[in-house]
Amino acid sequence: MITVAIMALAALMLSGPASAQTKIRVGKTIGGSGFHLPSYVAVDKGLFKGEGLEAEFIVAGAGVLVRAGIAKEIEFVPIPGGGSEAMLKGAPLAFIVGESLVSQWTITTTPDIKRVEDLKGRTVGLERPGQAAYTEAVVVLGKFFKMEPGRDYKVITFNAETDRVAALINRSIQAAILSFPHAARAEKAGMKILVKTGDYIPRLGGTFITHRDFIKEKRDMTKRFIRAMVKANDYVKNNKQGTIEVIQKYFEIKDTGLAEGIYKQVANAYGPEIPHDLLLELFQSRTTPELGWPAGKPLPDIEQFVERNLLNEVLKEMGRKPSK
Numbered sequence: 001m002i003t004v005a006i007m008a009l010a011a012l013m014l015s016g017p018a019s020a021q022t023k024i025r026v027g028k029t030i031g032g033s034g035f036h037l038p039s040y041v042a043v044d045k046g047l048f049k050g051e052g053l054e055a056e057f058i059v060a061g062a063g064v065l066v067r068a069g070i071a072k073e074i075e076f077v078p079i080p081g082g083g084s085e086a087m088l089k090g091a092p093l094a095f096i097v098g099e100s101l102v103s104q105w106t107i108t109t110t111p112d113i114k115r116v117e118d119l120k121g122r123t124v125g126l127e128r129p130g131q132a133a134y135t136e137a138v139v140v141l142g143k144f145f146k147m148e149p150g151r152d153y154k155v156i157t158f159n160a161e162t163d164r165v166a167a168l169i170n171r172s173i174q175a176a177i178l179s180f181p182h183a184a185r186a187e188k189a190g191m192k193i194l195v196k197t198g199d200y201i202p203r204l205g206g207t208f209i210t211h212r213d214f215i216k217e218k219r220d221m222t223k224r225f226i227r228a229m230v231k232a233n234d235y236v237k238n239n240k241q242g243t244i245e246v247i248q249k250y251f252e253i254k255d256t257g258l259a260e261g262i263y264k265q266v267a268n269a270y271g272p273e274i275p276h277d278l279l280l281e282l283f284q285s286r287t288t289p290e291l292g293w294p295a296g297k298p299l300p301d302i303e304q305f306v307e308r309n310l311l312n313e314v315l316k317e318m319g320r321k322p323s324k
Helices: 002-019 034-044 062-070 080-088 132-145 161-169 180-188 212-217 219-238 240-250 256-266 276-286 308-317
Strands: 022-029 053-060 093-097 105-109 123-126 154-157 175-179 192-196 208-211
Touching: 022 034, 022 062, 022 219, 034 053, 034 180, 034 219, 034 240, 034 256, 053 062, 053 219, 062 080, 062 208, 080 093, 080 132, 080 276, 093 212, 093 219, 093 308, 105 132, 105 180, 123 132, 123 161, 132 175, 132 276, 161 175, 161 180, 175 180, 180 192, 180 256, 208 212, 208 219, 212 219, 219 240, 219 308, 240 256
Parallel strands: 022 053, 123 154, 123 175
Antiparallel strands: 093 208, 105 175, 105 192
16 A cells, blocks of 8 residues: 555656646747747757746747737747837737847749859749838849849749748749758759859848737746747757758658758757847848838947846756857
């Protein structure tokens, strides 16, 4: 009887943390994104659970995810482009922790495209106007190659990168904006990476935003989320095999060699910090006439849109350097 009682007590002690898990909803784009790899790691490798969080991915387009964040239907949304644009319009959102610190977007083309100028008169697959991939492609092509959508090249919009890859391989389009993992898959099918946008403009990618009410009302939950994401960013850098497994799962890649190639490109791309200079570049990319920002209107103090004190509080507790 004593043995049975001890076993029963042990079972209760082991089941306690699971029953105490706080449920959270985390945004995930359709088809996956290389910018968001640490969040996939945090789910699959138990880093959220280690912080007492039971995470559920909510899959939708970037714009839908931002609107859901504003409506408080999702706690954590990894859409910095649409999020920053919403903040400039008064949405009560704030950045809390980073993911990718470099641009992972590419302009990937059919093999007959030898240079950017060859895209004139061709069809390019982009995201919807206002979304990160759309802005990235339009800014790079316009600013550095003097090519404008509608005038120099045609545009077809796709919500999912997987759809852009399929259209490219089928030659329905001649170029597409793709993040590293999807670009690698297209290369495997004979396509070519023509431009890496990170060679032209800096980029915050996958930086998480949340509603300011959550920060105020659920501060501890938000801190635990940040802590898990700090650990996830570290995991990508330090655990090659485990990260490759996550890449294979979320990008549906059976070829281990292809997954390893993707890992080599992104292994050092992540960090929880939200550097001010990259944040400034992000907001400046949203204040253009093409996105409806009045010409000549100055940019407000962008630090008001970051919960930097909260992020630094977590980093300090973890023995890390603060985010400047």
